[in-house]
Amino acid sequence: MNFKFAHIADCHLGSWRLESLKQLSLKHFERAVNECVNRKVDFVIIAGDLFDTALPSVEVLKFAAKQFRLLRENNIPVFVIPGSHDYSPTNKTMISVLEQAGLLTNLAKVVSQEGVQVLKPFTVKHLNVCLQGVPGRSSGLETEFFTVLKPSPCQGFKIFVFHTSITEFLQGKAFESIPASMLPEGFNYYAAGHLHLKSVKTVDGRLIAYPGPLTSTSFDEFSSLENNSFYIVTVNNGTISSIEQVVVSENPVVSIHVNADNLSPSQVRNKVLQELQVKNLENSVVLLKIEGVLSSGTVSDIEFSKIHSFVTSKGAIAFLKNISKLSTKSFEQSSFEQEFQSVEELELNIVKQHLGQFKTWFSDKELSVVKALTTALNIEKSDEESRTGYEERVSAEFENFLQKELNLDLE
Ligand SMILES: [Mn+2]
Numbered sequence: 001m002n003f004k005f006a007h008i009a010d011c012h013l014g015s016w017r018l019e020s021l022k023q024l025s026l027k028h029f030e031r032a033v034n035e036c037v038n039r040k041v042d043f044v045i046i047a048g049d050l051f052d053t054a055l056p057s058v059e060v061l062k063f064a065a066k067q068f069r070l071l072r073e074n075n076i077p078v079f080v081i082p083g084s085h086d087y088s089p090t091n092k093t094m095i096s097v098l099e100q101a102g103l104l105t106n107l108a109k110v111v112s113q114e115g116v117q118v119l120k121p122f123t124v125k126h127l128n129v130c131l132q133g134v135p136g137r138s139s140g141l142e143t144e145f146f147t148v149l150k151p152s153p154c155q156g157f158k159i160f161v162f163h164t165s166i167t168e169f170l171q172g173k174a175f176e177s178i179p180a181s182m183l184p185e186g187f188n189y190y191a192a193g194h195l196h197l198k199s200v201k202t203v204d205g206r207l208i209a210y211p212g213p214l215t216s217t218s219f220d221e222f223s224s225l226e227n228n229s230f231y232i233v234t235v236n237n238g239t240i241s242s243i244e245q246v247v248v249s250e251n252p253v254v255s256i257h258v259n260a261d262n263l264s265p266s267q268v269r270n271k272v273l274q275e276l277q278v279k280n281l282e283n284s285v286v287l288l289k290i291e292g293v294l295s296s297g298t299v300s301d302i303e304f305s306k307i308h309s310f311v312t313s314k315g316a317i318a319f320l321k322n323i324s325k326l327s328t329k330s331f332e333q334s335s336f337e338q339e340f341q342s343v344e345e346l347e348l349n350i351v352k353q354h355l356g357q358f359k360t361w362f363s364d365k366e367l368s369v370v371k372a373l374t375t376a377l378n379i380e381k382s383d384e385e386s387r388t389g390y391e392e393r394v395s396a397e398f399e400n401f402l403q404k405e406l407n408l409d410l411e
Helices: 019-038 058-073 094-100 142-148 219-224 265-277 304-313 343-354 363-377 387-406
Strands: 003-008 043-046 078-080 110-113 116-119 129-133 157-163 189-193 198-203 206-211 229-236 239-247 253-259 285-294 318-322 326-328
Touching (some): 003 206, 058 094, 078 094, 206 229, 219 318, 265 285, 265 304, 343 363
Parallel strands (some): 043 078, 129 157, 189 206, 253 285, 285 318, 285 326
Antiparallel strands (some): 110 116
């Protein structure tokens, strides 16, 4: 029997606060759905992180419902597992709403069989195919999860869907992961999600495929992924004949990398503008990375809003900057030879090293002020507390600090 299916992962619908990038996540999904319809795939798999949060906005949900309806009207069944982003331990996820509406099937279901928890197998009408899946977890529980859950015996072309990092794909990165050997044996295709990278390889006899995110969700992903895509897998007589990458991203990514060593903020700005001048920025996502130590002034003196206006005027849809390795002469990065017992001890040493670099009217007691301020702002929200209650508590602590430490009268 011959058939083909789409393997999509990490759509992150509604990610980014920036409207243009949020729209990009929707556009990519729309293109993927159109490809599935035009190419007449027999079914679609979404290996987790369909949405960016368990409870997406009405706008995002409406958009998704429309896309899933289009698939249903074309008789293309959709199988989804919740990922770490859209997973909710109490199943309060919009995926369950879409499932109730008959728009998709949540694959990650467990049934009790003679006292043993096993995965529920799913089939697709007229096709000799069997799907089973496990949901993604936020973190920590994965190992336990894969030890406890057992797959069900099933017939035909077998697909296992999961949303977890596999150690053999990490290339040495220190992410939480499980080795491929922990995945159940005997499936023909392991449809993976979670790792935002593209890779297909056979490890320990298992053909594991990560299609990468359908939309880039960070500066680093924009710069490291050549494009965003998903896979269309063709099966002929029970064996895979091709795994094709289908690209959904269209906006060019323009990267600028500037070294700021010994330059003033305005010199840096001019250098950036000069480099941008000669580039075609139409519909692009502009990535700006600045590293080094400024000779004078502060980082904000670069006036990024001017660069932002410039790229917008040249038609860019988004401007993202990475200045984590940029500092100034007056406030250089610290480094320590010694090791510290606690975060607090490390913080205290960093504070001590930087004392007196700014002129303040409380210079005589700078250390005690910084310590008190850190404590005042280091309040964590408790589970029972509402957001407003939490904010009120933080601002009360802060006012208390201003009054006690700086003798400020707030009335
Ligand atoms: Mn993801």
